[in-house]
Amino acid sequence: MLVFATHDEDLASFKAAMETTYDVNDSEDASYFLGLELQWSPSGDEVTIGQQKYAKSILERFNRDKTMPARTPMEERFRDQLFKAQEVINFRPRPAIGALLYLTVNTRPDMATAVRILAQEIETPTDCLKHGVEHVFRYLRNTQDFGLWSAMLSRRRGTLSSTTAA
Incomplete structure (x- = not known):
């Protein structure tokens, strides 16, 4: 799971809640997730999501x-x-x-x-x-190189990934 947050406090709160149930790993530079390719701008303020x-x-x-x-x-x-x-x-x-x-x-x-x-x-x-x-x-x-672009997400705010054993 990738989680993006505008405020660090929101991300920390969500992470704490998730850690009570799941194994959580922090991943700062997500570039590929469930077949989606994430290409970040050098500043980390913009992301293009493509396939x-x-x-x-x-x-x-x-x-x-x-x-x-x-x-x-x-x-x-x-x-x-x-x-x-x-x-x-x-x-x-x-x-x-x-x-x-x-x-x-x-x-x-x-x-x-x-x-x-x-x-x-x-x-x-x-x-x-x-x-x-x-x-x-x-x-x-x-x-084929088209994708979705957003300036709303920020890598600097952090991402959170979670995996569970089924």
């Missing part, structure tokens, strides 16, 4: 690491095309859309609408759905 390794791995997994990059997560008026009646094809979109959903939930809200629209059509895959999934992968290839 660059995961993005690269899913591009490779679905053989999309060498495709032409796209500038947007979805083509203009794509949704209109998607909902027109089309022939169902032999295409399994579930693994690809699941991998993309994991990204959107954690660090990539820029792709959320496109992936959500594609996920709605997962039961009846069409050529249009396949094209949409491929387009999102092309966008991901162009933006």
Whole structure:
């Protein structure tokens, strides 16, 4: 568990409460946590949270690491095309859309609408759905280094990590 606090007293109070139940280890320089990559500014006042390794791995997994990059997560008026009646094809979109959903939930809200629209059509895959999934992968290839940025968190205030034996 990573805990960030604005005030040292709040962090100390929370840490004391957690230590009554769990083994707690202090970790000043968290850089990787549950698949999330934390990149701190030199001053420690800003952090970028991303999933660059995961993005690269899913591009490779679905053989999309060498495709032409796209500038947007979805083509203009794509949704209109998607909902027109089309022939169902032999295409399994579930693994690809699941991998993309994991990204959107954690660090990539820029792709959320496109992936959500594609996920709605997962039961009846069409050529249009396949094209949409491929387009999102092309966008991901162009933006795989994107992440969330915050100036609100501070490494200097300290982080707290906790592990428990299950």
